[in-house]
Amino acid sequence: MAITTHHLGWDRPVLPAAAAWLAHHLGDALPGALLVLPAARAGRRLTELLAQRFDGAAWSPPAVTTLSGLPARLVDAEPELHLTLDPLTALWLRATCLKNADRAVLEAVVPRPPGPDDWRGWLALARQLGRLNDELAAGLISAQEVPAIAAAGGVDLGLTESRWAAIAAVQQDYDTARGTYRDEASALRHAADTAPLGPAATQPVVLVGVVEALAKMVNPPETNAVCVPCARITAKASCAP
Numbered sequence: 001m002a003i004t005t006h007h008l009g010w011d012r013p014v015l016p017a018a019a020a021w022l023a024h025h026l027g028d029a030l031p032g033a034l035l036v037l038p039a040a041r042a043g044r045r046l047t048e049l050l051a052q053r054f055d056g057a058a059w060s061p062p063a064v065t066t067l068s069g070l071p072a073r074l075v076d077a078e079p080e081l082h083l084t085l086d087p088l089t090a091l092w093l094r095a096t097c098l099k100n101a102d103r104a105v106l107e108a109v110v111p112r113p114p115g116p117d118d119w120r121g122w123l124a125l126a127r128q129l130g131r132l133n134d135e136l137a138a139g140l141i142s143a144q145e146v147p148a149i150a151a152a153g154g155v156d157l158g159l160t161e162s163r164w165a166a167i168a169a170v171q172q173d174y175d176t177a178r179g180t181y182r183d184e185a186s187a188l189r190h191a192a193d194t195a196p197l198g199p200a201a202t203q204p205v206v207l208v209g210v211v212e213a214l215a216k217m218v219n220p221p222e223t224n225a226v227c228v229p230c231a232r233i234t235a236k237a238s239c240a241p
Contacts, residue, residue, distance in 0.1 A: 015042065018208050019049035022062075026204065031060035033204040040066055046208065090183040095119070095126035097173045108166035133171060137185035143168040 008017040026033055030050070037043045043064035050061065085093065098106065098113075099122050106113040109129075114121025136143060147161045175186070 014209055015046050016049055019046060019053055022050060022206065023053045026062075026206075029204065030062050033062040033206055035062050035064045036205060036207045037064065037066060038209050042209070085178060085181045085183045087184075090178070091123065091126055091130060093177055094130055094174045095122040097177050098122055098126055098129070098170060101170050101173055105166050105169050108163055109170060129167065129170065132167070134185050143171055 006021060008014060008021065022030060022033075022035075035043065035046065037046065043066065047061050047064060051059075099116070103113070110125065114125060133143070136146070141149060143164055147164050150156070178186075
């Protein structure tokens with residue numbers, strides 16, 4: 001189902017405005033909704049504002065998650081036996097792959113890659129690229145897909161297509177090296193590809209302050225999603241109807 005957009009205006013802060021909209025439009029259905037916000041702190045604050053609006057009345061808070069946590073909520077994955085990389089091992093593996101990568105590819109990712117024996121530098125770079133991969137996995141996309149998705153959404157990412165291609169290349173080196181082992185990002189992608197939709201995929205989902213490109217990444221066909229864009233986001237960048 002397509003996302004329905006509700007613009008809150010610029011005359012008040014977004015979270016109080018979103019709380020008023022949710023209380024008015026969802027009412028008794030609010031406990032069954034799933035609210036998605038850019039950050040956990042914003043989710044906690046929105047829950048507090050909703051509690052204030054229902055002060056003195058019986059109510060149950062809705063489920064709240066961040067954008068990165070939404071895909072995992074939308075699939076109903078059963079635990080399965082597979083080889084898993086712990087975060088520390090994954091970090092060292094990624095750093096080793098970067099150290100052994102083609103120098104020209106590395107220089108397309110960062111202007112001055114660490115020196116051959118600069119393990120602190122390799123680990124720092126591996127940590128940055130690992131976080132980027134985790135964020136992309138939360139949207140169920142890969143680095144290779146980013147330029148096309150950004151162009152379709154009219155989003156200027158500030159990075160060239162060749163740089164994204166280099167990032168995708170070093171990610172492929174890491175994925176090849178880990179073999180059949182899975183880290184958190186690859187486990188999420190596997191679950192999204194193989195698991196059925198979970199209960200959250202059929203409940204009302206409200207995206208608060210999520211721009212169009214990201215909203216489209218996580219809006220499956222079975223989700224009834226309402227996007228409440230942040231007042232700081234321009235109309236051009238907000239979720240399309």
